[in-house]
Amino acid sequence: MSAIYNFNAGPAILPAPVLDRAQRELRDYQGRGMSILEMSHRSPEYEAINAEAAERLKRLLGVGEEYHVLFLQGGASMQFAMLPLNFLPPGASADYVLTGAWAEKAYEEALRVGQTRVAASTAETGYRSVPSQADVTLDPRAAYVHITSNETIQGVQWHAWPDVGDVPLVADMSSDLLSRPLETHRFALIYAGAQKNLGPAGVTIVVVRDAFLQRASAHLPVMLRYATHAKNRSLYNTPPVFAVYMVNLVLAWIEEQGGLAAIEERNRRKAATLYRVIDESGGFYRGHADPKHRSLMNVTFRLPDETLEKRFVAEATAQGMVGLAGHRSVGGIRASIYNAMGQDGCDALATFMTDFMRRNG
Numbered sequence: 001m002s003a004i005y006n007f008n009a010g011p012a013i014l015p016a017p018v019l020d021r022a023q024r025e026l027r028d029y030q031g032r033g034m035s036i037l038e039m040s041h042r043s044p045e046y047e048a049i050n051a052e053a054a055e056r057l058k059r060l061l062g063v064g065e066e067y068h069v070l071f072l073q074g075g076a077s078m079q080f081a082m083l084p085l086n087f088l089p090p091g092a093s094a095d096y097v098l099t100g101a102w103a104e105k106a107y108e109e110a111l112r113v114g115q116t117r118v119a120a121s122t123a124e125t126g127y128r129s130v131p132s133q134a135d136v137t138l139d140p141r142a143a144y145v146h147i148t149s150n151e152t153i154q155g156v157q158w159h160a161w162p163d164v165g166d167v168p169l170v171a172d173m174s175s176d177l178l179s180r181p182l183e184t185h186r187f188a189l190i191y192a193g194a195q196k197n198l199g200p201a202g203v204t205i206v207v208v209r210d211a212f213l214q215r216a217s218a219h220l221p222v223m224l225r226y227a228t229h230a231k232n233r234s235l236y237n238t239p240p241v242f243a244v245y246m247v248n249l250v251l252a253w254i255e256e257q258g259g260l261a262a263i264e265e266r267n268r269r270k271a272a273t274l275y276r277v278i279d280e281s282g283g284f285y286r287g288h289a290d291p292k293h294r295s296l297m298n299v300t301f302r303l304p305d306e307t308l309e310k311r312f313v314a315e316a317t318a319q320g321m322v323g324l325a326g327h328r329s330v331g332g333i334r335a336s337i338y339n340a341m342g343q344d345g346c347d348a349l350a351t352f353m354t355d356f357m358r359r360n361g
């Protein structure tokens, strides 16, 4: 097997030790003679995985009993609907901050459910930044304020959270949850599809404050109620057992790396390696995001023209660096450098970028 560097945006790179362990355990989980894929979700083995994953996540996020950790299905896209269904009753209004394609999707879905406001938007300047505090006009009576902590497509990330007063703050953290320490107590609810930074596709993580959960609508189908899943510790119906098992291994790996402070330090160094090449390229590489709002997870940039961008992707792929084409809606190049990407991958890409510019600049 030749080494490749996987820069895919999602599903994305997973830590090699996690994949190795999953492979070792696949046929015979803990001496039971069968795979975790074949076991009941009511078995003690799976109950232990479910509980351990929730405990690890709480430990990494620094929260206790005042929060519930849920493992749901339907992706972050299901959360776009489930959130307003639970927390946006008739007569209430929710605030949305638009910072890119994913925030727009969340907002559009909330519009189908109830009354919403745009509290701020950076669309006019092409989603290159998150708004400043002064540019966010909040409704103090809003049911919640929704932000997108990292815009996976545009490569824009919040580096300081907005002050929202007493309004519950909700965040889609699909592409940066556990990439850095988090002041979790600022948030009423956080959700994230696992397949960017935390595991395989198929499970969606929700972290919700118990006091916020008390406000949720009871007039919903049982599967669409967060309370159902909180009460049953994500075991109301058959959960995505293998995906949760994988998330649990990834969480253990994060703890082994030294936790979120150590992870953040590595992520900062990795991102700086690539942004430095962009900044020192004399305009050959043009970063999409305003430097103050650059993502540490998704590095987005353009080349002088699309022909060069195609050549860049083709040559990088030939050298084993895959997944570098930008999202189909925006084009350009996107290097996704989630937790599991090592410094070596960023060094290899930086070297390739410098060499490509020398040959084509």
Ligand SMILES: *Cc1c(COP(=O)(O)O)cnc(C)c1O
Pocket: 010, 074, 075, 076, 077, 078, 102, 148, 150, 151, 152, 172, 173, 174, 175, 193, 196
């Ligand atoms: C990928 C992504 C989504 C959509 O996730 P699905 O699991 O495919 O529904 C939503 N928000 C953000 C920020 C994402 O990166």
